[in-house]
Amino acid sequence: xxxQPMDLRHHDRHRLRREPLARESLAYMFQLPDEGLAGYLxxxxxxxxxxxxxxxLYGPAVGEKPIEFLVNGIEMPEDQEFDDWxxxxxxxxxxxxxxxxxxTFRGDDVSVDYHFEATSPAYxxxxxxxxxxxxxxxxxxxxxGRISGTLRFAGRExxxxxxxxxxxxxxxxxxGIAQHWKWFESQAGPDYxxxxxxxxxxxxxxxxxYVYRDDAMAEVTGLDIVYEYDENFFHHxxxxxxxxxxGRDTTVRGNVFARYVMTPHAQSSNxxxxxxxxxxxxxxxxxxxxxxxxxxxxxxxxxxxxxxxxTPARPGIQALR
Numbered sequence: 001x002x003x004q005p006m007d008l009r010h011h012d013r014h015r016l017r018r019e020p021l022a023r024e025s026l027a028y029m030f031q032l033p034d035e036g037l038a039g040y041l042x043x044x045x046x047x048x049x050x051x052x053x054x055x056x057l058y059g060p061a062v063g064e065k066p067i068e069f070l071v072n073g074i075e076m077p078e079d080q081e082f083d084d085w086x087x088x089x090x091x092x093x094x095x096x097x098x099x100x101x102x103x104t105f106r107g108d109d110v111s112v113d114y115h116f117e118a119t120s121p122a123y124x125x126x127x128x129x130x131x132x133x134x135x136x137x138x139x140x141x142x143x144x145g146r147i148s149g150t151l152r153f154a155g156r157e158x159x160x161x162x163x164x165x166x167x168x169x170x171x172x173x174x175x176g177i178a179q180h181w182k183w184f185e186s187q188a189g190p191d192y193x194x195x196x197x198x199x200x201x202x203x204x205x206x207x208x209x210y211v212y213r214d215d216a217m218a219e220v221t222g223l224d225i226v227y228e229y230d231e232n233f234f235h236h237x238x239x240x241x242x243x244x245x246x247g248r249d250t251t252v253r254g255n256v257f258a259r260y261v262m263t264p265h266a267q268s269s270n271x272x273x274x275x276x277x278x279x280x281x282x283x284x285x286x287x288x289x290x291x292x293x294x295x296x297x298x299x300x301x302x303x304x305x306x307x308x309x310x311t312p313a314r315p316g317i318q319a320l321r
Contacts (some may be wrong), residue, residue: 002219003210006124006141011098013081014138014170016047018168023047024170026082026092028103028114029185030147031258031274031285036060037151038258038274038287039067041103041114043087051076053087055105055112059154059274061256066260067153069107098122101166113149116166119190120144122211123290128219133199133206136178138171142185144193144212163187163285165195175265177201179293182225184209184240186252186286188279194242194252194286196220211244211278218244231307233297234259234271235290253278254286269294 016022025044032038052072065202071088074320087094093102105112124141132139147164150157165185181199186192196209209220220242225320227238240252254277268291275286300306 002127002129003123003217004127006122006127008098010124010139010141011082011094011168013045016170017172018047019172021174022172025168028101028116028147029091029165029287030114030160031164031287032059032158032160032162033257033274033276033285035160036257037062037158037171038260040252041090041092041105041112043085043090043092045076047079047083049076050074051087053090055090055107055110055260056260057110057151058260058272062153063154069105069110110153112151115148116145116164117147118143118145119163119187120193120210121217123195123210123217125208126210130206131210132171132173133201135174135201136171136181136199137169137173140167140169142167142210143196144185144187144195146190163189165287176267176293178291179247180295181289181291183289183291184286185274186254186277186279186284188277188284192250192279192282192284193248194279195244196223198223198225200279209242211248212244212249213248213250216246218246218248220243229306233292233300233306234261235273235288238288251278251280252286254288256288263294267294268292269297 023044023046028041037059043053045051051074055069058066074087082094086159089106091104099118101116103114122141122143126139129289148161152161178199178201185199186194193212199206222243225240227235229235236256254275256273257276260272271290273288277286
């Protein structure tokens with residue numbers, strides 16, 4: 001069995017190389033389909049100990065223009081850990097046992113109180129026999145959990161108590177190497193969680209991820225996924241069949257209810273889709289990010305390839321088996 005429990009020291013801050021693209025980042029996700037709202041709390045620090053933070057809110061409840069709070073260029077002490085991490089309006093406090101976290105965000109007319117409690121072990125990419133693909137990070141880990149808290153914006157107050165996800169990566173990311181990736185996280189109650197990252201780069205298809213079910217964590221060994229997209233090449237539904245090293249097949253079906261386009265680098269365009277879904281028929285939530293090289297997107301849009309082929313018929317789960 002290749003999955004191995006993660007060393008808890010990786011919940012702490014790492015020492016980075018002093019390179020322009022070296023950075024360490026934390027992301028805490030939330031998807032609230034009943035409220036028509038999704039988003040994430042995000043912070044990062046580079047190899048020179050200069051940090052930033054962000055809050056992104058998007059979805060039908062927000063409207064066509066997402067809510068974005070972004071600060072950067074904040075100098076941090078090199079020995080400052082994530083147990084008491086304050087960057088701009090975002091404060092992060094990791095619990096001593098590394099199983100919990102408390103986050104708060106305070107901005108103009110927006111505030112978030114967010115509690116995370118792990119429901120699955122942390123999965124670290126370096127437990128895969130071939131390790132973490134070095135062009136995206138030295139390493140990273142992903143974890144499902146229960147989230148609760150309060151969100152206030154535009155005169156509304158929303159209390160939430162459901163499932164969510166966090167990730168933590170460190171190292172140097174070379175945005176121009178991956179031709180495409182699909183990064184996916186999902187939870188259906190505390191008993192089911194699926195994560196995968198499928199990367200296409202330099203002629204290779206790389207797959208990392210985990211399935212958590214039946215109280216057992218296992219490395220993903222196979223992924224079949226079909227999806228529908230629109231004329232903007234943005235996905236809006238998908239079916240996936242995920243196999244793992246324990247020989248289990250896990251089906252995931254989802255529909256995107258909230259969209260956001262992120263451009264983290266001039267070379268890259270990330271279509272962020274927050275999803276209402278089912279894992280083995282159990283209702284849940286998740287997020288499917290599809291990264292594309294921007295020159296590729298621009299070319300196929302100019303040629304009208306997308307418009308001509310948008311929303312193809314998808315064969316569905318049964319055809320994937």
